[in-house]
């Protein structure tokens with residue numbers, strides 16, 4: 001992609017009403033555009049990051065047997081009435097609207113009931129189970145406050161997976177495999193060391209659910225951790241009785257501020273009973289399907305990464321989620337050589353943002369830093385005299401000169 005063809009302009013300042021660091025940076029660097037509180041556009045730069053995060057999640061969901069689908073954002077009232085969750089007193093984040101004929105519908109704040117309603121029509125026998133489905137979908141939530149930038153959207157992208165199992169045992173095996181998959185995802189996203197599998201309130205069927213909480217100053221949660229025992233407890237379940245059950249003392253725990261990047265629930269058969277989602281077992285008896293639900297906040301994860309790794313000069317993406325790996329800046333009268341290098345790198349499958357604009361070198365460097373592109377390549381009259389380009393690593397700030405005929409192998413070596 002050539003900078004001269006990209007419509008995005010970076011900004012010196014974020015809008016004055018934007019208080020979250022992640023959104024301030026993402027807006028200034030041109031990844032998102034703010035429409036109103038909690039509502040953001042993802043630009044061509046932003047969408048590339050979203051898609052890369054999704055792809056990592058997709059690979060790990062597929063690996064444990066997930067089948068991808070996509071549900072609808074428009075939800076019929078009847079489906080949610082079955083569980084009592086159409087009621088605004090029960091679910092306080094609904095956006096609701098009406099069809100022309102006055103039929104009430106809701107915008108998906110979750111897809112739990114919707115998925116069950118669909119799966120019911122496909123699953124009838126023990127032979128049909130297990131079935132595990134997932135999607136990346138937009139959720140709409142009329143959140144009371146939305147001051148955390150893209151970490152708390154009123155419209156945001158979630159990965160939600162639902163497991164349909166024969167029984168508790170089959171459910172538990174999948175639930176555990178999902179914990180492993182989630183750990184791997186957060187590892188790949190560079191959040192592994194700071195993400196804790198956290199005991200949280202469980203709901204109707206189990207005492208605890210598990211949240212994936214990432215240490216982050218801008219997070220809205222407080223959890224209590226013990227690094228050595230690698231145990232973490234959400235403050236909502238921090239009682240004497242619970243700690244005793246988990247075998248820890250209050251004074252072994254330290255409080256940290258975190259953002260919930262994912263969570264997983266065991267629903268048991270409660271929802272299947274409410275919605276009559278059943279199957280016939282091998283003896284011909286009617287059984288209720290055992291359900292689980294597994295979320296990851298895709299756009300929140302992007303916000304957490306933006307927030308955590310940024311430095312004074314702007315965003316810092318890791319190689320595997322950066323929108324482009326290389327920011328190629330041409331300086332002076334070197335357009336022919338720069339174009340050639342751009343083409344060569346692109347042919348090798350390296351993702352390059354080529355700043356071919358006629359602007360001051362300092363502006364190119366500032367944009368490269370602000371956008372957080374992992375490697376900056378500078379090609380200039382001076383570098384060409386030595387038949388080389390300057391490569392600067394965004395994260396470490398280290399720079400070196402590399403011979404042009406070695407640059408492809410140098411970069412393919414570096415990029416993970």
Ligand code: ATP
Pocket residue numbers: 110141143150151152153154156157158260261262263295296297298299300
């Ligand atoms: P929270 O406690 O932060 O309100 P939640 O418990 O309501 O989240 P779920 O409904 O289980 O969250 O959603 C699954 C995941 O979606 C969460 O773990 C979080 O990462 C993400 N998420 C939830 N609400 C938002 C939001 N308003 N904006 C962005 N991501 C969100």
Ligand code: MG
Pocket residue numbers: 260263
């Ligand atoms: Mg929560």
